Amino acid sequence: MKAKTHAEEAAAFIKDDARTHWHDETLWHVRSNRDRSAQGIPEWETLRDTASATKNYVLSHLGELLEQFEANAKANGVEVLWARDDKEHNEHVYRILQENKVSNIVKSKSILTEECGLNHYLEKKGYDVVDTDLGERIIQFAKQTPSHIVLPAIHLKKQDIGEIFHDHIGTKKGASDPNYLTEAARQHLRKKFVEANAAITGVNFGIAETGGFVVCTNEGNADMGTHLADVHIACMGIEKLIPRAADLGVFLRLLARSATGQSITNYSSHFHRPAKGKKLYIILVDNGRTAQLGREDFKNSLKCIRCGACMNTCPIYRRSGGHSYNYTVPGPIGSILSPGRDLKQYSTLPFASTLCGSCSDVCPVKINIHEQLYKWRQVITENTNVDKSKQLSMKVAGMTFGKPVLYDLAGKMARTALKITPKSLVYSSLNVWGKHRDLPEVPKESFKEWFKKNRKQ
Amino acid sequence: MRVGLFIPCYVDQFYPGAAQATLELLEKYGMDVVYPLSQTCCGQPMANSGYERYGKASSELFLENFGEFEYIVAPSGSCTLHVKDHVLPKTAEAPKIYELCEFLTDILKVDHVDASFPYKVGFHSSCHGLRGLRLAKCSERMDEEFNKPLSLLSKVKGIEMVELDRKDECCGFGGTFAVAEEAVSVTMGNDRIADHQRNGVEVLTGADMSCLMHMQGLLKRQKSPIKVMHIAEILNGNDVMDREV
Amino acid sequence: MTSKESILAAIKNNKPEASSLPDLLSFPEEDHLIERYEKGLTGNGGKLKVVDTLAEVEAFVKENYSNDQLIASLVDEVKGNVDVHKISDPHDLEHVELAILKGALGVSENGAIWMPEKNIVHRVLPFIAQHLIIVIHEETLLTNMHQAYEKVQVAADGYGVFIAGPSKTADIEQSLVIGAHGPRSLTVFLLKKQG
Numbered sequence: 001m002k003a004k005t006h007a008e009e010a011a012a013f014i015k016d017d018a019r020t021h022w023h024d025e026t027l028w029h030v031r032s033n034r035d036r037s038a039q040g041i042p043e044w045e046t047l048r049d050t051a052s053a054t055k056n057y058v059l060s061h062l063g064e065l066l067e068q069f070e071a072n073a074k075a076n077g078v079e080v081l082w083a084r085d086d087k088e089h090n091e092h093v094y095r096i097l098q099e100n101k102v103s104n105i106v107k108s109k110s111i112l113t114e115e116c117g118l119n120h121y122l123e124k125k126g127y128d129v130v131d132t133d134l135g136e137r138i139i140q141f142a143k144q145t146p147s148h149i150v151l152p153a154i155h156l157k158k159q160d161i162g163e164i165f166h167d168h169i170g171t172k173k174g175a176s177d178p179n180y181l182t183e184a185a186r187q188h189l190r191k192k193f194v195e196a197n198a199a200i201t202g203v204n205f206g207i208a209e210t211g212g213f214v215v216c217t218n219e220g221n222a223d224m225g226t227h228l229a230d231v232h233i234a235c236m237g238i239e240k241l242i243p244r245a246a247d248l249g250v251f252l253r254l255l256a257r258s259a260t261g262q263s264i265t266n267y268s269s270h271f272h273r274p275a276k277g278k279k280l281y282i283i284l285v286d287n288g289r290t291a292q293l294g295r296e297d298f299k300n301s302l303k304c305i306r307c308g309a310c311m312n313t314c315p316i317y318r319r320s321g322g323h324s325y326n327y328t329v330p331g332p333i334g335s336i337l338s339p340g341r342d343l344k345q346y347s348t349l350p351f352a353s354t355l356c357g358s359c360s361d362v363c364p365v366k367i368n369i370h371e372q373l374y375k376w377r378q379v380i381t382e383n384t385n386v387d388k389s390k391q392l393s394m395k396v397a398g399m400t401f402g403k404p405v406l407y408d409l410a411g412k413m414a415r416t417a418l419k420i421t422p423k424s425l426v427y428s429s430l431n432v433w434g435k436h437r438d439l440p441e442v443p444k445e446s447f448k449e450w451f452k453k454n455r456k457q
Numbered sequence: 458m459r460v461g462l463f464i465p466c467y468v469d470q471f472y473p474g475a476a477q478a479t480l481e482l483l484e485k486y487g488m489d490v491v492y493p494l495s496q497t498c499c500g501q502p503m504a505n506s507g508y509e510r511y512g513k514a515s516s517e518l519f520l521e522n523f524g525e526f527e528y529i530v531a532p533s534g535s536c537t538l539h540v541k542d543h544v545l546p547k548t549a550e551a552p553k554i555y556e557l558c559e560f561l562t563d564i565l566k567v568d569h570v571d572a573s574f575p576y577k578v579g580f581h582s583s584c585h586g587l588r589g590l591r592l593a594k595c596s597e598r599m600d601e602e603f604n605k606p607l608s609l610l611s612k613v614k615g616i617e618m619v620e621l622d623r624k625d626e627c628c629g630f631g632g633t634f635a636v637a638e639e640a641v642s643v644t645m646g647n648d649r650i651a652d653h654q655r656n657g658v659e660v661l662t663g664a665d666m667s668c669l670m671h672m673q674g675l676l677k678r679q680k681s682p683i684k685v686m687h688i689a690e691i692l693n694g695n696d697v698m699d700r701e702v
Numbered sequence: 703m704t705s706k707e708s709i710l711a712a713i714k715n716n717k718p719e720a721s722s723l724p725d726l727l728s729f730p731e732e733d734h735l736i737e738r739y740e741k742g743l744t745g746n747g748g749k750l751k752v753v754d755t756l757a758e759v760e761a762f763v764k765e766n767y768s769n770d771q772l773i774a775s776l777v778d779e780v781k782g783n784v785d786v787h788k789i790s791d792p793h794d795l796e797h798v799e800l801a802i803l804k805g806a807l808g809v810s811e812n813g814a815i816w817m818p819e820k821n822i823v824h825r826v827l828p829f830i831a832q833h834l835i836i837v838i839h840e841e842t843l844l845t846n847m848h849q850a851y852e853k854v855q856v857a858a859d860g861y862g863v864f865i866a867g868p869s870k871t872a873d874i875e876q877s878l879v880i881g882a883h884g885p886r887s888l889t890v891f892l893l894k895k896q897g
Binding site for chain 2: 007010011014024028039041044045313316320351354355356357360362370380382391395399400401402404407411414415436437438442445449450452455
Binding site: 026029030043046047050053054056057059060061062063066067070076082083084088132133134135138151152153154156157158161178179181182183185186189190193194207210211212218219220221223224226227228238243244245246247248249250252253260262263264265266267268269270271272273274275284286290291293294296299 | 704705706708709710712713714715716717718719720721722723724726727729742745746747792793796811812813814824825826828829830846847848850851852856857859860861862863864865866867868869870871872873874875876877879881882883884885
């Protein structure tokens with residue numbers, strides 16, 4: 001069955017007008033919180049410039065920094081593994097779990113592990129992976145994928161979550177009070193933390209200078225998991241490095257403010273050495289990142305620190321929802337990462353945009369997202385099976401606009417046709433523009449015609 | 458001062474009033490305006506659809522028509538941006554293209570506007586002009602406040618600028634996006650005009666006729682009394698009654 | 703070729719043009735640090751109490767907690783009833799009601815407190831307790847995170863954490879709930895400069 005285009009998914013989402021407006025308002029509110037928070041930092045744009053330059057440095061020195069990171073981590077007693085792709089990443093995790101005779105696993109938020117399909121892989125091997133971030137646990141119960149990288153359950157209303165919790169953890173039927181539901185989740189997950197012998201986390205920032213890494217949460221779930229379990233497996237995309245510990249000053253000032261407007265997440269945990277008697281593993285994952293690094297026009301997408309600000313600001317994302325992108329990372333950043341993974345499958349994503357540029361201006365590391373969307377469009381029409389009639393009409397348009405006489409004639413014909421064709425035909429079901437909009441009034445002459453008549457010497 | 462006037466293709470065909478107002482306005486400020494008759498389109502519709510390679514002929518024609526000018530002025534933020542980024546050579550000797558408002562504020566540094574417009578006006582901050590040409594400080598960035606189009610409108614007698622709930626959210630036109638993602642495009646446009654309606658706007662204006670065409674289409678379908686005019690028409694002293702609704 | 707070798711080779715092959723590493727940033731120190739700190743902390747859901755002596759912390763604990771609740775204190779001046787140093791398995795801290803810990807420094811822009819491992823003994827302690835009290839000294843208050851990273855040696859301890867508030871979540875329809883998986887409250891006692 002042919003994959004649905006973004007436009008088809010978006011149209012289905014938008015059918016529920018009330019829910020679309022609710023989704024849009026909710027995420028606009030997050031964007032507004034970000035604005036208010038950033039306004040309080042007079043040096044905000046300097047921070048962005050610095051973060052961007054720091055990540056540019058990282059990408060241009062990635063090999064050396066990774067080797068420095070690995071050497072320092074190893075000296076700290078951490079085992080470092082490398083994975084070429086999602087398959088190898090999953091196999092590493094499985095082997096570690098087997099070697100350590102792990103029976104109970106908790107996992108805190110890691111978009112990388114979503115990207116690798118880790119939960120699904122481990123479940124097939126007989127493991128039950130408990131996602132401990134509240135939003136992730138909700139969608140895990142609901143057998144859904146996250147619709148936002150920071151707010152995974154943003155598409156669900158509290159009534160939906162109440163139903164999900166009633167089915168899975170026995171909360172009262174019809175209960176939807178967030179305090180009540182969160183308390184129930186607290187009790188349920190506390191048991192899981194206490195029983196876990198392995199904790200899997202993501203990595204927000206890997207510090208090359210020290211071999212350590214930082215995990216940021218508000219719930220404290222990454223820490224509840226890792227400090228009680230005997231084994232900590234940290235999964236990290238190779239691009240998540242920063243050169244020096246002091247660079248965290250810039251990135252931790254930008255991350256939470258860009259994501260939700262908070263000044264910092266309540267917990268910013270710095271891991272360097274395993275606790276006594278315990279084991280710490282870091283898995284460095286490529287999975288298409290080195291390929292993207294080699295794409296001159298698109299390598300800057302690797303600067304991403306996964307804050308989600310671009311999703312919150314995107315007027316299309318807010319009105320179509322994260323699932324409409326059908327990719328682990330949705331929204332503007334997802335639309336410039338995914339074509340690098342599979343040009344054909346994700347070919348409609350760079351077109352799910354008006355190129356308004358808001359995403360680029362909220363990006364804390366100044367990724368030129370809207371310019372990359374434009375550039376992917378050129379690559380896509382040249383390399384995939386496009387709509388032949390659209391391609392032809394573009395070619396004809398190009399030719400017509402190259403010849404003044406043709407252009408003038410085509411314009412006149414279009415205006416005449418519109419003027420004389422009955423409205424019922426003009427606004428037939430074939431006229432997509434005309435479904436919900438009127439066409440412009442036809443003026444009695446074009447500007448050029450008026451100019452020739454009234455002004456030409 | 459001699460300037461080349463570039464009129465976007467859809468303005469030429471469907472909104473000659475906005476083009477005429479642009480011409481008259483520039484002449485009022487003493488410009489010697491030249492309108493090359495062989496001009497057609499900047500090539501943006503093809504380029505944004507992924508077919509910039511089919512825009513070569515229109516780019517060459519543009520350079521043929523406008524290569525001799527030091528200043529090119531266009532009543533459109535998006536066409537100006539496209540020409541700047543993708544058509545004109547990036548050399549010191551190459552012509553420079555300006556959107557109308559930024560030409561008036563930055564090059565002519567006008568200090569007066571001979572117009573009266575006693576209406577409640579909502580300004581639509583078109584995206585390419587805003588975040589591409591930096592016609593104003595956008596809400597995303599934390600810079601000093603500035604707004605070139607509004608600085609001009611504020612000089613119009615009797616005008617009442619209305620503050621919107623979302624200052625600079627995209628209207629959803631986006632070129633072929635308006636048709637390819639019709640559902641989202643229409644929802645975005647309706648949300649924009651609802652903002653203007655909620656806040657009591659009588660006349661909706663902006664610097665890009667493409668955005669205005671999209672919102673006007675939605676307003677007319679809703680049978681809304683809100684009028685739509687290009688900023689050139691207001692600055693030129695056209696009355697809202699001059700425009701056919 | 704190992705995976706490491708193949709990844710490094712791919713990077714070498716695809717390496718973008720070199721760009722330079724920016725210098726570390728620094729900004730002028732602000733004044734009214736306590737007021738700023740309070741704003742940062744309460745913005746994250748925490749509570750601040752400015753005190754002249756640590757006896758006030760002890761008094762607060764006596765007033766709000768009873769002796770049949772487990773209280774783990776690593777602040778000498780505040781008596782607890784759990785000997786944290788004697789515990790070998792962090793799971794034994796599961797029923798701690800209140801943990802009282804010393805913070806190394808405070809950051810006024812966001813309410814954050816640096817807690818190195820040596821100040822918490824068991825890494826899980828500041829998370830597993832139902833409530834958390836942290837004591838910081840006014841002299842250690844800094845303006846921003848850049849200053850914090852000048853002062854903190856992140857790799858000196860095997861683990862360290864910036865704690866800026868109680869455990870919280872807004873994952874259910876963006877409604878803020880304090881007390882997700884970690885402590886239900888964070889009360890920071892700021893000891894004023896002596897003399």
